[in-house]
Amino acid sequence: MNRKCGHIAIIGAPNAGKSTLVNALVGQKVAIVSPKAQTTRARLMGVAMLGETQMILVDTPGIFAPQRKLDRAMVSAAWDGASGADLIALVVDGRKGAGPKVEQIVEALARREEPKWLILNKVDIARKDKLLALAAKLNELCTFDQNFFISALDGEGIDKIKAAFADVMPAGEWHFPEDQVSDITDRLLASEITREQLYHKLHEELPYAATVVTEQYLERADGSLEIHQQIIVQRDTQRGIVLGKGGQMIKSIGETARHEISELMGGCPVHLYLHVKVKADWDESPEIYEGIGLEWSR
Ligand SMILES: Nc1nc2c(ncn2[C@@H]2O[C@H](COP(=O)(O)OP(=O)(O)OP(=O)(O)O)[C@@H](O)[C@H]2O)c(=O)[nH]1
Numbered sequence: 042m043n044r045k046c047g048h049i050a051i052i053g054a055p056n057a058g059k060s061t062l063v064n065a066l067v068g069q070k071v072a073i074v075s076p077k078a079q080t081t082r083a084r085l086m087g088v089a090m091l092g093e094t095q096m097i098l099v100d101t102p103g104i105f106a107p108q109r110k111l112d113r114a115m116v117s118a119a120w121d122g123a124s125g126a127d128l129i130a131l132v133v134d135g136r137k138g139a140g141p142k143v144e145q146i147v148e149a150l151a152r153r154e155e156p157k158w159l160i161l162n163k164v165d166i167a168r169k170d171k172l173l174a175l176a177a178k179l180n181e182l183c184t185f186d187q188n189f190f191i192s193a194l195d196g197e198g199i200d201k202i203k204a205a206f207a208d209v210m211p212a213g214e215w216h217f218p219e220d221q222v223s224d225i226t227d228r229l230l231a232s233e234i235t236r237e238q239l240y241h242k243l244h245e246e247l248p249y250a251a252t253v254v255t256e257q258y259l260e261r262a263d264g265s266l267e268i269h270q271q272i273i274v275q276r277d278t279q280r281g282i283v284l285g286k287g288g289q290m291i292k293s294i295g296e297t298a299r300h301e302i303s304e305l306m307g308g309c310p311v312h313l314y315l316h317v318k319v320k321a322d323w324d325e326s327p328e329i330y331e332g333i334g335l336e337w338s339r
Pocket of ligand 1: 053054055056057058059060061062073074075076077078079080081082101102103104162163164165166191192193194195
């Protein structure tokens with residue numbers, strides 16, 4: 042048997058396109074994506090296969106200067122996700138160029154032992170001369186073994202990078218069955234899909250003040266799924282915004298999330314019940330951290 046298996050940590054600043062890249066490599070959606078920064082909160086593993094090679098892609102929260110306790114847990118989940126990886130892939134938004142944020146990450150990366158690759162993303166909207174200058178600059182700060190220019194969104198360069206990843210994976214038995222696409226449970230994925238809709242449908246700050254917890258996840262005798270979720274916000278006014286006028290907003294969030302969950306679960310009918318709850322200090326609650334896959338620390 043020529044099986045190979047390894048871990049690739051996907052790191053970068055918020056909004057660089059890490060989750061989009063993981064989904065593209067896996068070939069289906071395992072991580073939620075939004076135009077707003079800091080969508081990914083916990084570490085998630087996506088499993089990509091190429092021939093006899095299994096690549097475990099560790100999607101990490103964006104790395105930034107943390108302020109809240111939740112932020113600190115997210116950033117430490119990101120660096121933890123990189124520990125012991127067979128390689129670390131740094132994803133950079135090629136349109137934005139380097140800035141202090143990206144440079145700080147690159148400098149921290151330079152001190153690490155693991156092999157490092159640079160992935161300049163969003164080539165579909167970036168200027169070519171800018172991309173080349175950015176690659177040159179970042180390579181001065183850190184030694185990258187390989188450089189790639191891709192668009193995770195439209196698929197440009199994905200096959201090439203997948204083949205290159207597969208090439209350097211060490212020989213070894215697979216860690217996941219061939220048909221498993223991620224390490225998160227269907228229950229957690231269902232919460233994430235609803236949370237993604239909060240990012241898509243609500244104002245700038247609100248999604249950051251909210252979280253989603255799946256309280257019940259049942260398979261009914263007729264094969265359909267019954268899912269009860271709480272959307273937890275910090276203030277009464279936020280509750281009003283999530284509900285919307287006459288309940289229109291929560292209805293719309295629920296409809297889109299229900300369709301998407303059903304699609305991800307192979308088309309089975311889904312009954313999704315959403316409740317909005319106010320809990321001012323949810324981001325200080327160990328159970329909620331655990332529920333969203335983050336480590337609690339004092
Ligand atoms: N034009 C373009 N947009 C992209 C590309 N890759 C990702 N995006 C968009 O960039 C935004 C952020 O993408 P994500 O995949 O959520 O980024 P992330 O790095 O996981 O973000 P965080 O969760 O904040 O760490 C989304 O609106 C994506 O659709 C790309 O190749 N081209």
